[in-house]
Amino acid sequence: MAEYHFREIEAKWQKYWAENNIYQTKENTSKPKYYVLDMFPYPSGAGLHVGHPLGYIASDVIARYKRAKGFNVLHPMGFDSFGLPAEQYAIQTGQHPAITTAENIKRYKEQLKNIGFSYDWSREVQTSDPAYYKWTQWIFMRLFEAWYNQKANKAEHIHTLIAEFEKNGNLQVEAACDEDTPTFTAEEWKNFSEKQRSDILLKYRLTYLANAYVNWCPALGTVLANDEVKDGVSERGGYPVERKLMRQWMMRITAYAERLLQDLETLDWSESIKEVQRNWIGKSMGAEVCFYLTPNPLSKGEGAITASQSIEKENIENKNTKHSFHWQTTSPEKWEKLKEFARNNRKNPTNAENILWQAIRNRNLDVKFRRQHAIENFIVDFVCLEKKLIIEVDGAVHFEKEQQEFDKIRTEYLNYLGYQVIRFTNSEVENDLEKVLEKIKRVIQNTPSLLERGLGGEVNKTITVFTTRIDTIFGVTFLVLAPEHELVSEITTPDRKPEVEAYVEKAINRSERERMSEVKSVSGVFTGAYAINPFTKEPIPIWISDYVLAGYGTGAVMGVPSSDDRDFRFAKFFGLPIVPVIEGTEHLENPTEKKYGKMINSGFLNGLDTQEAIEKAIQYAEENGFGKRKINYKLRDAVFSRQRYWGEPVPVYFKEGVPYLIDENDLPLVLPKIDKYLPTETGEPPLGRAENWKYKGIYDYELNTMPGWAGSSWYWLRYMDPHNGKEFVSKEKEQYWKNVDLYIGGAEHGTGHLLYSRFWNKVLYDLGYISSPEPFQKMINQGMIQGRSNFVYKVLYKEAQAHKRLAEYLLPLGFEANVLPGDMQLDFVHKEKKVAVEIRSQSIIKENWQNYLSKYAEFMPDCQVMFVSVEEIFTNVEEAVLRVRKALSGEEFVQFPENDYELPNLFVSYNLRDSYETVALHVDVNLVENDVLDIDAFRKWRPDLANAEFILEEGKYICGAEVEKMSKSKYNVVNPDNVVERYGADTLRLYEMFLGPLEQFKPWNTNGIEGTHKFLRKLWRLFHDEKGNFNVSEQEPTQAELKILHHTIKRVTEDIERFSFNTPVSTFMICVNELTDLKCNKKSILEPLLVLLAPYAPHITEELWHLLGHTESINFATYPDYDEKHLQESTFNYPISVNGKLRTNIEIALDLPQADIEKIVLSNEIVQKWLEGKSAKKVIIVPKKIVNVVV
């Protein structure tokens, strides 16, 4: 064989490797293990493009390198084969997603095998295979049967929780559980029904059913996890997502928030991806502070009960009876003045008053009414304090205008105090009591009781806020609740109700996206309610606003406009007071510019620094019982249900509304057949279509399936033991392989796969099934390979240009251009001969000429009008001019273009495009080489281009180029198959590595691939003579040759060890170049070089290895060690600089003492010249580096 025939060589060895199971991994425990894994690919219909193999090649290099270094390497590949695209395709075509998936996988495997990866295909897994998802379901069951014990700080089997419930109820349990978990005693637990117990346990399980606001995507017909939503639209497909309250399976990942955060420190991951996870977990340390609601909305002065009094009073009252009403609705002093009137009125009621009183007294309407009760300065007829409802019965006097005015003010005031006032006339009560009572009943019904709404200190309700800056609490001038906050409807005063409700309505209906896009605008509504700042005892208004998110913290914030930007904007907008609390902010236009410093205006915190003040304030709050230290996480529990077919069925059935796990022996719960991959008519998920699909033929199965990330959250474990039918992974194998040593994949999984995998891994670890707390020890995120699009520039034929062109002919004939009679513009007019020429496109002339003519007749009577089409001008301008000439000379002429003209399909080369009006069009990059267009191929590319013509530069058509995402629509996708076809897999592998650092994003540009291909041919020639005969010498190597080899070994090995994949390629090139220069064909040099290169170029090295006489695969060769002794030098060519500037080089023996070096350097001619007669101040000699002479 003379030439390097890569196609034959590569096919030959790929076959050999497969037939001889060269890459099969055995559990050989005498060797150290090394587990190198690629991120699970989803087999999409588009197949691989050159960007995908980048990471696979790097991991393959490592796998091969580690094998040669004596490691037992696990390097598997498989497919994350459940997912939306195959199902979308199924919906459109009716083809079962399993078929689509199988086809896609087949294609992927062909492409992968074509590149010569050393995967152990015997370990391949597919998540959609029942033999695999059996264990996904099994793990789901483990999660269902687990709870998170915060005392032990780990997950435990639910049995331990039940045992505790039976012993002590849940009073002493510290667990990750739902917010609304009630407390109960052991006694109560024992008396709970099965359903009640199930409901309680669901609040603790690591996977649970709950009503939660989820991301509902109507277009996909399913809910999505938070990480699947980007900027308010679905990550896949970009469909809108809305908030919807649904009962869904959830994963209690929040239980692990702290450990997921802390253990990041133990991982060798890039800082950026750790940061992404930290952000997502979103830990913030601060405090929760309780704000009591005021008993009444306070007006200034007025003698109302002061805030501090009210708190004391409330505390006293609360000690006695938890729900005692605050019936004293005026001050004692006022009551002194009013009580006589009140008593009088009671004794002498009007007839109407009496009738009504008899009807409503004694809780006749289920609520207690008081009559002639004093409220502030007024005595009202009847009042129901629980509902804050006042009923007035008006006599004749109320018809007078003055009295009506007074009533109005009185009502307003009472409204202001939070009371509803309804009025009846005497006659209404006397004549139609039924109707009156009916109305009262209705109002009572529609008004929440204070027992429920807890307005003010009358019941023990508080608003809790979360803050990281409790030190600024003296600067709190308002509270803001999220519109969705549960207290909003309860605390809103009647007068504010319409406005508040309208705002809430609007906020809830607005999509996430809308709310996000209006970040900068300020909006909000006052609720009418007030709270007491527990530090200052001052009342502060309670507002609601969009900028407070229901899902974060407590859904309420304390507004500190002097140190928070959003609060500042809010306060400015609504004119709320701003109290500076940090020294130096008093006179600032915007006090939030300075956020840290000494406290001012802050009572006992004055003078403290931010951190000290935070500590002291928390301490104070805890001591006084209205606050506590609190750590908050942004991380939410993950929605685990999908209303989809193509996913793992959830191994759960329902009996009387209680979810039960199916028996473990019934696993796997296999996906049933269904007729259509759509929801049922009643809106149930597709699985609702399965016929007779019931557990044990009786019980309904869960109809949701698991999300795409379920199967990929544990797959690395399955590779350790992929065919085990008894366990998801055997203990021994798990103990041996432990976790992934090197994980290579994209950074885009930072908040999804990489977080869920860590979560499941930790659960399995806590439950004792596996031995590593983290799944992926080291990770490298390969940069995306971007597409490099090429463009051609199609010449546009516009009227403006046609006009210009025609003008060249017509102006010399005496035409004027752009004549403006009336509101028209005529293209060309010959005034003397009364001829007008109009340019329009061919189609417009055809369709509209009559309209034009009538217009011309209006402005230019008795003028000859003729039309010239744009098409005509560019294809046959002479003909057009001829027609015009005829018209001028009075001959008979043709008014319209005689023929239909077709414009040439003209493209102009990149650097000439500025002289034309052009549009840039994507051209298939496969038709372009080094930005030069293959014109023939271009004409054949699409039928409409067959007649394409070109304006060339220097005989070539140069394309423009731009870096974009690699995608079909941009015609910039490069298929690795094509590259392999043309240059071979080894060249592709080398080139992808050579392109630059693995982590970097870079455009794919085939331009440089020649270089790596040439390198391989050069390597080939080292082993062959000029005639192409294999020719390797057994001669002893020279010192120079050994030096080249060992230098290469050293550099390549060091580079691979630090995962620098591009630099070894250069080193190999240098090595081969140098050996070529020396005409070295010695076996003792070339043989180790092959082993060194084999991880990068496995095919050519395998071929040459066998040509050298080996009968075993190069994969079993040992990696060469480098020997320092071959790199020893006796002299060094020192760079000599004078004052830091390089002036010359001097070869100096390395064993020479520094003083001698100095002498040699200073006596050097060139150094002398630069010294300019001065003496050297200092000579710095860095051995084997540099000499610097300082003058």
Added chain:
RNA sequence: GCGGAUGUGGCGUAAUUGGUAGCCGCACCAGACUUAGGAUCUGGCGCCGUGAGGCGUGGGGGUUCGAGUCCCUCCAUCCGCACCA
């Protein structure tokens, strides 16, 4: 706005971590061999300058005998997060 990363010839990049900036490859230029070249080989190739030399690692400043590398500052690009309390 906050956080992270990056910035070096026409292009992809390299620089043993403070010691000769531009290795290797592409493109380009010149030449050789050839009927031919999308083969192969040789030489050149940061910028200015005929030259000596000067200038050069996004800009400015600093530390140092010496800075692409360390410090300060500004700018640009990319990525992530974002009313997160």
